[in-house]
Amino acid sequence: MNLILTDISALAQKLKNCRSAAILTHAHPDGDTLGAGFGLCYYLRSVGIKANVLNSEPFPEKFAFLYKDYEPQDFEPESVISVDVAAQELLGEGLFGYADKIDLCIDHHFSNRMPARDSYVDGGSCAVCLIIFELLKELGAEITPRIACCLYTGIATDTGCFMFENTSPEAHRAAAALVEAGAKASEINREMFQVKSRGRLFAEQKAIGEMKFAGGGKIALITVTNELIDGCGVDRADLDGFAGIPLTVEGVEIGITLKQQPEGVYKASIRTVSADASAIAKRFGGGGHIRAAGCTLTDDREESERIITEAAAEFL
Amino acid sequence: MNLILTDISALAQKLKNCRSAAILTHAHPDGDTLGAGFGLCYYLRSVGIKANVLNSEPFPEKFAFLYKDYEPQDFEPESVISVDVAAQELLGEGLFGYADKIDLCIDHHFSNRMPARDSYVDGGSCAVCLIIFELLKELGAEITPRIACCLYTGIATDTGCFMFENTSPEAHRAAAALVEAGAKASEINREMFQVKSRGRLFAEQKAIGEMKFAGGGKIALITVTNELIDGCGVDRADLDGFAGIPLTVEGVEIGITLKQQPEGVYKASIRTVSADASAIAKRFGGGGHIRAAGCTLTDDREESERIITEAAAEFL
Secondary structure: OOEEEOOHHHHHHHHHOOOEEEEEOOOOOOHHHHHHHHHHHHHHHHOOOEEEEEOOOOOOHHHHHHHOOOOOOOOOOOEEEEEOOOOHHHHOHHHHHHOOOOOEEEEOOOOOOOOOOEEEEOOOOOOHHHHHHHHHHHOOOOOOHHHHHHHHHHHHHHOOOOOOOOOOHHHHHHHHHHHHOOOOHHHHHHHHHHOEOHHHHHHHHHHHHOOEEEHHHOEEEEEEOHHHHHHHOOOHHHHOOHHHOHHHEOOOOEEEEEEEOOOOOEEEEEEEOOOOHHHHHHOOOOEEOOOEEEEEEOOOHHHHHHHHHHHHHOOO | OOEEEOOHHHHHHHHHOOOEEEEEOOOOOOHHHHHHHHHHHHHHHHOOOEEEEEOOOOOOHHHHHHHOOOOOOOOOOOEEEEEOOOOHHHHOHHHHHHOOOOOEEEEOOOOOOOOOOEEEEOOOOOOHHHHHHHHHHHOOOOOOHHHHHHHHHHHHHHOOOOOOOOOOHHHHHHHHHHHHOOOOHHHHHHHHHHOEOHHHHHHHHHHHHOOEEEHHHOEEEEEEOHHHHHHHOOOHHHHOOHHHOHHHEOOOOEEEEEEEOOOOOEEEEEEEOOOOHHHHHHOOOOEEOOOEEEEEEOOOHHHHHHHHHHHHHOOO
16 A cells, blocks of 8 residues: 655654565765765664665765764665655666665655655755654654754755755754754865865866856856866866856856767757746656756757747747 | 943844944954944834944945945034944944044954944844844834845855855855845855955965965965955955965865065965964964964065974964
8 A cells, every 4th residue: 555644754654663674775876865865874873773874876075974983784684765766767777676666755756656555745845854854853863963964965055055045944943953963064064065186177277268248148058068177187977067157147146057968969958947947848848847957959069049038038 | 430331122222222323343344243234224224223334445346235325424423333343443434533422332253342332242143234123123124125235245245145154054044035125146245255356356366376385285275465466466454365265275274375475574374174273473572273273474575484384284
């Protein structure tokens, strides 16, 4: 039976009945899926329940502070729990064997469509780490400094360090409690938000140097070509957040970022202050949200830039 | 008598006795001094006390949302209150006439040396806006959406949007309460932290493009020349925060920013992860804090870059 839990106490009850758990995190993991995974794992282990955190690939170096001193345990899990995984295919190839074996899905995506025996999906929560924080409070759990670091990381990263619209009063209150419980917030913030690789910095610098404007300065466009990526020696995985750059320019209302794919086509990311980004993306067979959407353009650079800028101009 | 208030209830008592107030903010005003000034002013007016906010210069356009619908009132102030002003000379020329007439100084700089009849200085508070928030709570005041926007602005800007080391649990809890009281946090965050002028963006881009490394990548240096400033058409007032750029590069432990002054000399800002920045600055007659310090270099660009890099290398 597929049960939708809507109450944190029902979720807490599920956890109390758990005897051992494999905790699944999504592919290309971010601070929220890993923070929630390790935070939950450390809690379960602290109350004598065997638990491991799994990902399709090795855990990224960037998040090493979350899994310092973590060692996988050897056991056959009774429960499979997914955190921050909105759909089966987001598990990645390495975990696909678990896709139809999930006992408990904990998520915060409105769009969640993961089949699981039980699901707790709070689309209004800014981070799964915030859900885990509330769960641990409900369980009367001790939040150790290690758990606090994990949960703080997810809340901070999913809210852009409390900058984005999704930052709720609850997120701030949880952060306050987690800092008091020992989360090393300023170190985590530096690592997550301030430090960039040289390649990333120079790729940004080059892309900004070639930024194009249209619509009287209300449209800004940057293009990240394969040549630029190779020239800066930057890892593609290290290009997250580029889509936000054009909209940081004063007066810009529609920001467009074209990122060339290894096979040559351009993936376009559209970000807007108030225009309907998904409507622009739809023109080219894409889609998304009202302020953030994407599509793929198969023309060459010049033509791709021209057609998407023209389409955007109609939405000013 | 110069009285040092150490207790928020004593500060509240002072405010209760206030019949009309001129509120002084510091020159080159930031979000904290203006947020505290206007937040306090709107509160006083809401309880029937005449109040004005004063600055040495016209209020900057960037903070227009704080003084929308604000009109100066015509009255002779009984009390003069300063907010976020650590010393007389920081009032600026336009307010210097008030320098020895301050009845109440409210500040959060440990280094405060403002002569005032009464002073409330909490060096442990991340923002004067946090002090004003606690003061209004103590007074049982209603925090209107307009006051909430003001106080949120100061707390957010002085903590780098909750990113810096000074971000306390109290800062997060105040932010939670202010958002609930109607602070438009995401709009304020976009305006304060995300939007940059084109000139600023291109000045950053050019400076980063010429970034120099030393000490095996542990020292990074950027130089902002007058030629670069003029070439990008960027206002000097719009170059705040440049000093933080070199330290955003992965592996960098000492970041140096040289900013040429109109008269030709270079002001150096030194930022460090763990080295003693003030000791480096002292070599050249400067000073500051352990992680952030500054000095002036009178040689030409090449020589200035060379000598400060060499000095920094000794502190790795």
